[in-house]
Amino acid sequence: MNIVLxxxxxAGKGTQSGAICEKFGLLPISTGNLxxxxxxxxxxxxxxxxxxxxxxxxxxxxxxxxxVSEFIAGHxxxxxxxxxxxRTAAQAxxxxxxxxxxxxxxxxxxxxxxxxxxxxxxxxxVCGDTYHISANPPxxxxxxxxxxxxxxxxxDDKPEIVRHRLEVYxxxxxxxxxxxxxxxxxxxxxxxxxxxxxSALVNEALENV
Ligand code: AP5
Numbered sequence: 001m002n003i004v005l006x007x008x009x010x011a012g013k014g015t016q017s018g019a020i021c022e023k024f025g026l027l028p029i030s031t032g033n034l035x036x037x038x039x040x041x042x043x044x045x046x047x048x049x050x051x052x053x054x055x056x057x058x059x060x061x062x063x064x065x066x067x068v069s070e071f072i073a074g075h076x077x078x079x080x081x082x083x084x085x086x087r088t089a090a091q092a093x094x095x096x097x098x099x100x101x102x103x104x105x106x107x108x109x110x111x112x113x114x115x116x117x118x119x120x121x122x123x124x125x126v127c128g129d130t131y132h133i134s135a136n137p138p139x140x141x142x143x144x145x146x147x148x149x150x151x152x153x154x155x156d157d158k159p160e161i162v163r164h165r166l167e168v169y170x171x172x173x174x175x176x177x178x179x180x181x182x183x184x185x186x187x188x189x190x191x192x193x194x195x196x197x198x199s200a201l202v203n204e205a206l207e208n209v
Contacts, residue, residue: 003105
């Protein structure tokens, strides 16, 4: 099974990804995480990505499609959960040529909630695990539960950058929702409940596919 996870920035895609992968035996692929890894490792791709990410703009389609193609080719005989990809029409078309997508799951959250939520996000600078100061706090303040790494605020979580990311999402990524709906592959859950409630709705929706 291959699933595409859709939703605005901060909808909770990363938060839900681990449990979905565990339950359905899928391998997660997050283009945001792959790009941030390249930034940390200061590769040539990382330098290009750093500039785009810090402004809340998209990295070019050819770079991201290349990353995903390489990842898929390196992991034969497995199902994938795509998080943050595709997010343009060109990426959706390219993915359809690489692999068959069974379901696109939209986690739907209104912009006002996203803007409130993002101020409280903290991420581990080592493993990338995500927390929220009130909705999903770590056991020890400022420390990652998983690896003990330091929790930091993502540079692109500044309010003005989040606003721009939402504009980019509505302009370029939202049409993809209709693309998958057109193939009868779209399912949608509300993402404005607690993370546990969203998880239960996600499981129910995917079990019914
Ligand atoms: P990426 O990392 O993909 O960011 P995104 O899609 O904007 O999504 P986020 O990671 O911000 O949010 P999320 O939905 O995973 O929410 P999370 O679970 O963390 O991309 C970053 C950048 O990389 C892009 O802007 C672009 O520059 C580039 N890029 C990436 N992919 C690309 C592509 N395909 N093409 C071109 N460029 C690309 O949750 C958010 C917060 O809310 C957390 O604090 C969490 O704890 C909390 N939370 C989660 N669920 C709930 C809930 N139900 N209630 C309350 N709080 C909650």
